[in-house]
Amino acid sequence: MNEAIVMNEHIVSVRQLGKSFGANRVLQGIDMDVQPSQVIVVIGPSGSGKSTFLRCLNGLETAEEGTVRICGHALVEHGKMIDESGLNRVRRDVGMVFQSFNLFPHLNVLHNIMLAPRSLARLSVDEAESQARALLAKVGLAHKADVFPGTLSGGQKQRVAIARALAMRPQVMLFDEPTSALDPELVGEVLQVMQTLASEGMTMLIVTHEMNFARDVADTVVVMDHGKVIEAGPPAQIFSSPQEARTRSFLQAVLSRESIL
Amino acid sequence: MTLDFSPAWAGWQDLATGAATTVEVTACSLVLGCVLGLLVGIGRLAPQRRITFGICTAYLTFIRGTPLLVQLFILFFGLPQFGIILPAFACGVLGLGVYSGAYVSEIVRGSIQSVDRGQMEAARSLGMPYRMAMRKVILPQAFVRMIPPLGNEFIALIKNSALVSLLTIDDLMHEGEKIISVSYRSLEVYIVIAFIYLILTSATSLVLRRTEKALRADGRV
Numbered sequence: 001m002n003e004a005i006v007m008n009e010h011i012v013s014v015r016q017l018g019k020s021f022g023a024n025r026v027l028q029g030i031d032m033d034v035q036p037s038q039v040i041v042v043i044g045p046s047g048s049g050k051s052t053f054l055r056c057l058n059g060l061e062t063a064e065e066g067t068v069r070i071c072g073h074a075l076v077e078h079g080k081m082i083d084e085s086g087l088n089r090v091r092r093d094v095g096m097v098f099q100s101f102n103l104f105p106h107l108n109v110l111h112n113i114m115l116a117p118r119s120l121a122r123l124s125v126d127e128a129e130s131q132a133r134a135l136l137a138k139v140g141l142a143h144k145a146d147v148f149p150g151t152l153s154g155g156q157k158q159r160v161a162i163a164r165a166l167a168m169r170p171q172v173m174l175f176d177e178p179t180s181a182l183d184p185e186l187v188g189e190v191l192q193v194m195q196t197l198a199s200e201g202m203t204m205l206i207v208t209h210e211m212n213f214a215r216d217v218a219d220t221v222v223v224m225d226h227g228k229v230i231e232a233g234p235p236a237q238i239f240s241s242p243q244e245a246r247t248r249s250f251l252q253a254v255l256s257r258e259s260i261l
Numbered sequence: 262m263t264l265d266f267s268p269a270w271a272g273w274q275d276l277a278t279g280a281a282t283t284v285e286v287t288a289c290s291l292v293l294g295c296v297l298g299l300l301v302g303i304g305r306l307a308p309q310r311r312i313t314f315g316i317c318t319a320y321l322t323f324i325r326g327t328p329l330l331v332q333l334f335i336l337f338f339g340l341p342q343f344g345i346i347l348p349a350f351a352c353g354v355l356g357l358g359v360y361s362g363a364y365v366s367e368i369v370r371g372s373i374q375s376v377d378r379g380q381m382e383a384a385r386s387l388g389m390p391y392r393m394a395m396r397k398v399i400l401p402q403a404f405v406r407m408i409p410p411l412g413n414e415f416i417a418l419i420k421n422s423a424l425v426s427l428l429t430i431d432d433l434m435h436e437g438e439k440i441i442s443v444s445y446r447s448l449e450v451y452i453v454i455a456f457i458y459l460i461l462t463s464a465t466s467l468v469l470r471r472t473e474k475a476l477r478a479d480g481r482v
Contacts, residue, residue: 060382084390092388102383106401115397116387161383168387 011036011071011172011203017056018065018079026052028227029066036171037201041214041235044224045250050207053224054174057205058094059087070094071171092120095165099177101157103149103164109136110145113164121168128167135163139193155186159193166197173197175206211254215239223247268444269453272436279436280457286353286432287422291415293358298365303395305370317366324363330424332356337428353425353432361418368410372403405476412469416462423458433457 012034019027026049034040042050055061057070059081068076071093075082082090104112113132117123123131136142139159149157158178165173175194179187191213198204198217208214214221214235221238223231223246231244242248269276304310304317324332333356340347347355376399384394426435437454441447 058386060386088388088390091386094386096383096386098379098383098386100377100379102377102379104380104383104398104402106405116384116389119393119397120388165387 009036010034010069011038012057012205013069014057014066015068016066017053017063017068017076019052019056019061019063026227027056027063030224030227030229032222032229032232034172034203034205036203038219039198039204039217040206040220040222041218042205042207042222042224043209043211043214043250043254044230048224049227050224051176054096054176054205054207057172057174058091058096060096092168093171095168095170095173097158097161097165097173097175097178099180101149101154101161101181103152103157103161105149108146108148109141109152109160112149112160113167116164117167131167132163135166136160138166138196139163140189153186154182155189158182158190162190162193162197172203172205175204175208177207177209179208179210209254211239211251223250225250264449265446266449266453268440268446269450272440272450275436275440276433276453276457279431279433280461282431283419283422283433283458284461286350286357286425286430287415287419289354290357290361290418290422293354294361294365294414294418295411297359297362298369301362301366302369302373305366306373321363321366324360329356329360329421330427332360333424333428349425349428349430353422353428353430356428357418357422357425360421361414364414364417365411368407368414369403371410372406373399375406376402405473408469408473408476412466415465415469419461419465420458 010033012032014030014032017027017030018025030049030053032040042053044050052061056063057068057075059075062081063076063079065079066076067074067078070090073082073086073090073093075087075090081087103109104115107115110129110132113135114123114125114128117128117131118125133142133145136145139162141156141159141163144152144156144160149160152160162173162178178194179190182190187210191210194204194206194213195217206214206218216235218235220232221235222229223238223242223244225246231238231242231247238247239251242251301317301320304313305321308314333352336347336352336356337349373395380398380402381394384398385391389397422432423434426432426438429435433454437450441450444450
């Protein structure tokens with residue numbers, strides 16, 4: 001395999017991505033390139049369009065302008081979305097973790113993880129189950145295979161949700177505020193799983209308010225405001241010498257809150 | 262004036278077969294109603310599919326806006342004009358089933374919409390097509406929520422089934438009227454019939470309550 005070429009190829013490539021909700025232009029021409037194994041953390045004030053941007057990358061939101069290429073698929077081509085069957089293929093390659101976990105409450109933990117691989121990747125029961133158990137062990141929840149999601153803590157739910165997304169063997173993982181719905185003492189266990197994933201070379205795009213995590217794990221921090229990328233760069237640069245006044249005031253507000261905690 | 266229940270007691274065998282027919286008609290219509298209700302309910306979830314949505318809405322409007330008795334008479338007395346002669350039992354089941362399907366469809370639609378939006382998003386984000394996500398993720402959750410309102414609908418169906426006696430079907434109501442026609446003991450026979458209907462409806466609601474409780478047992482839904 002010619003690794004140099006693979007490394008130079010962008011696994012995610014976004015050009016002039018735009019979207020409106022009614023009169024509100026939530027995304028106003030986003031550009032972004034992500035290389036394989038890169039960890040991108042997107043930060044910014046609420047309402048800046050971070051989540052919408054992330055949801056455009058797996059078609060949960062319909063982009064209206066621009067182009068999105070992801071994992072070799074032309075998801076959006078000049079404002080036109082790929083067709084439905086194409087969209088389903090894209091989503092197999094792009095895992096997503098939600099703020100509210102969204103585990104399937106009628107299935108136990110094991111079957112939450114097995115459902116998609118069984119139905120879509122046509123894995124046999126044995127294959128799917130051994131994969132699911134391995135993923136559960138990876139997120140530290142091997143002993144919870146047979147319980148229902150309702151009995152888990154928030155942190156455990158989110159770790160199962162990560163395992164569920166990984167079960168489709170995605171090339172890119174999207175995290176939409178994965179720790180925002182958690183009690184403070186449960187945030188660490190989820191971040192730790194994400195950090196492991198990053199160190200294993202998973203390509204990740206993460207919307208989060210966890211600034212320490214961004215500093216430690218991100219390759220690039222992207223700051224969004226009013227539907228635009230106002231600044232992007234390595235965490236050291238963004239956190240210690242931000243160029244934009246808006247970045248400074250946002251970081252000031254967030255970091256002062258963290259120092260109080 | 263004295264009450265004389267002896268004609269009703271003497272006819273208990275006829276009343277029992279009538280009750281069995283009532284259960285049979287209701288059960289068959291129930292199956293038809295649920296199948297129709299599921300299809301129409303899902304059909305009305307997507308207004309952007311105009312033709313499906315339009316047909317489903319038209320069906321719903323007509324069925325809910327006209328009396329069940331008129332619908333039954335159209336099937337039984339109206340269709341023969343076009344040479345379509347269905348057996349009375351088929352007319353009864355068809356009429357009741359189509360009627361209850363309209364109400365079931367609204368129950369189905371409401372229950373599906375009550376499932377958190379994130380469930381569909383999670384299923385779709387894993388790459389599942391819409392129908393698969395509906396079948397494997399949304400419907401199993403919606404189903405449990407359908408049980409209480411479906412129970413009410415089933416009970417309404419049992420009671421409404423008395424109308425099929427007018428289509429010459431020998432259901433509980435019809436058997437009772439046959440006894441009245443020879444004994445003239447209307448009040449007593451109707452009281453007995455009412456009581457039998459009450460047993461049928463109470464048993465139904467008991468079974469449904471048990472089912473719901475069992476399904477909710479481990480706090481899954």
